[in-house]
Amino acid sequence: MLTLTINGQSRDVDVPEDMPLLWVLRDHLNLVGTKYGCGVAQCGVCTVHVGGKPVRSCQLTVGDVGTRAVVTIEGIGATPNGAKVQQAWMEAAVPQCGYCQAGQIMSATALLDTNPQPDDADIDAAMAGNLCRCGTYIRIRRAIKNAAAKSA
Numbered sequence: 001m002l003t004l005t006i007n008g009q010s011r012d013v014d015v016p017e018d019m020p021l022l023w024v025l026r027d028h029l030n031l032v033g034t035k036y037g038c039g040v041a042q043c044g045v046c047t048v049h050v051g052g053k054p055v056r057s058c059q060l061t062v063g064d065v066g067t068r069a070v071v072t073i074e075g076i077g078a079t080p081n082g083a084k085v086q087q088a089w090m091e092a093a094v095p096q097c098g099y100c101q102a103g104q105i106m107s108a109t110a111l112l113d114t115n116p117q118p119d120d121a122d123i124d125a126a127m128a129g130n131l132c133r134c135g136t137y138i139r140i141r142r143a144i145k146n147a148a149a150k151s152a
Contacts, residue, residue, distance in 0.1 A: 002062060006031070007075025017063025022046045024062045025072060033073035033102050037131075044130030047103035048072050054110040056129075073102035081112040081147070088147035096134035104130050108144050117148055 004011050006029060013028050025031040025048070034057055037045030041056035048057045051068035076082030085108045095101045104127070111118055111126035118126065123144050132140065 004062070004065060005067075005069045007071055008069075008078070013062070015062060018061050020058050021048070021050075021060045021062050021065060021070070022057040025057060025070075031072050031074050035099060035102060037100070037103070042129070042131075043100070044103040044107060045100050047106040047130070049076070049106060049110060052110075052113065054107050071106075073106060076106060076109055079109065082109045084147040084150045085109045085112065085143070088143040088150070092139045092143040092146060094136055094139040094143050096136050100130065100132045100134075104132065104140055108140070108147070111144065112148060118144065 001012055001014050002017065004013060006025070011029055013024055015024055015028055022034060022036060025034050034048055035045045036058065037043035039058050041059040044056070046056050046058040047054050049055070049071040050060065050065055071079070077086050082105070085105055089095070089101070089105060107127055107130050111123065115122055120141070123141055127140065
């Protein structure tokens with residue numbers, strides 16, 4: 001039995017320690033906002049925050065989480081930057097199909113957590129590991145800049 005802190009709540013899970021965090025979230029805790037994309041940490045769809053850092057949950061085992069807090073797309077709106085990013089996402093009408101958006105929002109929030117006023121190069125670097133098959137990159141950049149402006 002493992003105890004995890006997910007979105008501010010203590011959750012017990014009876015799973016093998018080598019199970020990817022993604023499957024614990026989706027299959028055992030019914031937190032299905034975090035999506036499966038590639039399974040090899042290359043697309044960013046499964047991004048969550050662990051200990052305040054963006055990580056690919058498809059490759060991080062639940063045993064490696066340890067005592068670090070996990071925040072998923074279901075909980076990111078409770079954080080100041082997460083709320084700003086989600087609002088900016090809606091205002092900019094970023095999603096097209098929406099499949100990648102949870103990972104995009106998680107990475108954008110992590111960027112603003114460390115750099116409240118990113119320039120284009122900062123945004124490119126932070127978002128480089130997040131793929132969008134619909135090509136909404138221009139709207140993603142606009143939403144990040146709008147969220148940052150709300151912090152200024």
